[in-house]
Amino acid sequence: MSIEGLLDLSLWGYAGVAFLLTHITIVSVTIFLHRHQAHNALDLNPVVSHFFRFWLWLTTATVTREWVAVHRKHHSTCETENDPHSPRYKGIAGVVFGGLLLYRREAAKSETLAAFGQGTPDDWLERQVYTRHCNLGILLMALIDMALFGLPGLAIFAVQMVWIPFWAAGVINGVGHYWGYRSFETPDASTNIVPWGILVGGEELHNNHHAYMASARLSSKWWEIDIGWAYIRLLAICKLAKVKRLAPRATSQAGKSRIDHDTAQAVISQRFYILKRYGQRVIVPAMREAKRDTDRMGRRLIRQARKLITHEGINVDQRSEETIDRVLLQDETLATIYRFKQQLKEVWARSSKDGPCHVERLRDWCVASEQSGIRALEDFAVFLRGYKLV
Secondary structure (H helix, E strand, O other): OOOOOOOOOOHHHHHHHHHHHHHHHHHHHHHHHHHHHHOOOEEEOHHHHHHHHHHHHHHOOOOHHHHHHHHHHHHHOOOOOOOOOOHHHHOHHHHHHHHHHHHHHHHOOHHHHHHHOOOOOOOHHHHHHHHOOOOHHHHHHHHHHHHHHOHHHHHHHHHHHHHHHHHHHHHHHHHHHOOOEOOOOOOOOOOEOOOOHHHHOOOOEHHHHHHOOOOOOOOOOOOOOOHHHHHHHHHHHOOOEEEOOOOOOEEEOOOOOOOOHHHHHHHHHOHHHHHHHHHHHHHHHHHHHHHHOOOHHHHHHHHHHHHHHHOOOOOOOHHHHHHHHHHHHHOHHHHHHHHHHHHHHHOOOOOOOOHHHHHHHHHHHHHHHHOOOOHHHHHHHHHHHOEEEO
């Protein structure tokens, strides 16, 4: 075999090949494994579906059922001791640099596969080739890389082997639950990480995904880039994919005052965004005002309590509860606003079949807010009264 291989490229040429190959792998993970298989957010043409399955076998040795089962368990047990890769329990370094090991440990558990791996491919190829000989694919990939590119092919192969374990198992599962911004106050620590969209196919919008797991589109703001969604749209145009579910969109209509079933449904479907907006428009201004009216020690206490009061994904232990209580005791307005936040969460706390009660609870909450004498609460009640799905 020639050291140069069949193709003799420049340094930038080899880098371009490595990027192209890893990009196809990322697209396969986000479209096929994640959005199609794990969450059933879209249907794929059988030819396209099998290409993704074959490519992942060739480049990652991933078994579809194992990946899907581990990911579904992550959502089911998020931020608990049973979460396969929560930085809260495994440590951020342990997930970023040991994400592949954590994945393999969980994928080896038969109970995880039985409970969360239903509905994945189970044909002859899957059983006899992709699962039974899962490591054969990456061996073939190594031989292909060396045959085409010679010695530089080894470097290309090495990049392929670390790409998914680092970016998906490490960065998304680790940093995506540790650092970044939150568009939705989900009951976990998920965050969005930008601007890595081109590298991880839109998976960096992890908080958006945890808010609407079954959505085929992960972006929610106009400036967020979801490369995976762009490819899905292209496949849909070519009649090779069909989108089944998207995150609901809502708006607040000025002048609308009657709260009905549609209003309640819009608020419930957008509850994680509602909580985020409540924090921004009601709690944070109240905390700023409280800081101006207290001494140095009081301001320090408020700073310590800010995330505890506004973020839903924080594990509140006894010490944290004591901090919250101390802050609320020193400011009556803030205590009222915090109490109203807990009452707002009760609007959607029960079964979705309990429709009339959802409407009544939302009406009662808005009336009480408008009578609170707190301008921010009054304005937020007006905002909720006008809420509707687009």
